[in-house]
Amino acid sequence: MARTRPETGRLVEVVRTCVGCRQRADKTTLVRVVAVQESTTVVVTPDLHGTLPGRGAHLHPTARCLELATRRKAFGRALRVEGPLDLSALSAVVEDPGPTD
Numbered sequence: 050m051a052r053t054r055p056e057t058g059r060l061v062e063v064v065r066t067c068v069g070c071r072q073r074a075d076k077t078t079l080v081r082v083v084a085v086q087e088s089t090t091v092v093v094t095p096d097l098h099g100t101l102p103g104r105g106a107h108l109h110p111t112a113r114c115l116e117l118a119t120r121r122k123a124f125g126r127a128l129r130v131e132g133p134l135d136l137s138a139l140s141a142v143v144e145d146p147g148p149t150d
């Protein structure tokens with residue numbers, strides 16, 4: 050989906066690829082995440098207001114896409130970071146997957 054920016058008449062691309070399921074989706078249905086370095090850990094931080102600087106990745110805010118992205122180590126690739134990733138902040142904004150046992 051795209052919309053026209055009135056002042057320029059140019060099409061604005063608002064489709065992003067989910068790093069979990071790899072499907073393209075309207076940006077507004079995805080949550081943007083950025084990597085925030087905290088001592089030795091990289092915290093994958095949800096950018097809920099679109100204000101955090103740096104390289105971002107996009108994900109459906111669902112447990113399934115979070116799991117897919119985690120399993121594929123997609124965050125490290127998409128955010129160009131290495132080492133342990135703290136996904137707790139992101140998990141907190143993702144749909145509750147329900148009981149896992």
Ligand SMILES: [Zn+2]
Pocket residue numbers: 067068069070071072108109114
């Ligand atoms: Zn997805």
